[in-house]
């Protein structure tokens with residue numbers, strides 16, 4: 001870096017040309033390359049190990065300020081880009097870590113619960129505070145579906161119950177459930193990163209080992225470890241939630257409660273119908289186009 005900054009070049013491209021364009025830019029002296037969505041296209045829940053890309057990508061390459069970038073602009077192979085690159089732009093240096101941290105602030109969920117990044121003092125030391133930083137697995141409380149689940153747990157959890165967080169991601173719901181009074185939580189996922197993140201977050205939040213059982217649904221002993229509980233919460237997408245209906249139902253004690261999130265509001269009717277034989281689900285909350293459904297398991 002010179003002159004306290006970098007030069008930035010931005011190219012519009014598509015997934016099939018990313019590797020060639022990246023390699024070529026590094027050969028031309030790029031120091032770093034990042035990819036951004038160029039068309040406001042949401043990437044919903046990737047499968048384990050998947051790194052999906054947007055169809056329209058903005059590739060941003062950083063170079064030292066002393067370099068003349070006009071040749072790169074003139075010579076970039078036209079088949080790899082979908083529009084002419086923008087002129088080079090100066091990017092001033094800043095404390096990147098601090099800039100990133102500033103995006104995450106303590107968030108209040110429901111009445112009693114706060115999600116606090118580790119670098120912030122909890123605004124209310126007497127609240128139920130969860131220490132959680134953004135990480136590899138989904139679930140910091142900033143997404144409306146997680147926020148609705150947390151508010152629902154805060155409003156409805158009964159002291160001493162056992163709960164299952166199915167699709168635990170960061171483990172935020174299991175940890176919140178325990179801090180709100182549950183006696184024991186099971187946190188399961190189909191992604192090993194979620195298991196690692198949940199164990200890590202549980203430790204940071206001083207959750208006792210015997211209170212939280214975390215494992216992959218694919219583990220051979222998963223079925224034996226999961227026993228029916230009073231509350232099952234699953235924040236996944238509508239498709240998997242529908243496919244998982246028989247599995248989730250078997251995990252709820254008669255009279256126990258099911259909380260489902262991760263569905264778009266227009267998908268609520270279909271999901272209510274899918275669970276109708278076992279649970280009368282109703283839409284309890286709606287936020288930014290997402291709906292949370294909840295209901296009690298009917299007697300067998």
Ligand SMILES: C[S@@+](CC[C@H](N)C(=O)[O-])C[C@H]1O[C@@H](n2cnc3c(N)ncnc32)[C@H](O)[C@@H]1O
Nearest residue numbers: 138139146167168169189190191194235236240
């Ligand atoms: C939207 S995230 C929710 C994370 C967290 N529970 C929350 O509320 O923020 C969904 C999680 O479900 C997991 N998942 C998706 N399909 C699953 C399945 N069939 N079985 C178990 N976990 C699944 C994903 O790996 C992901 O961690």
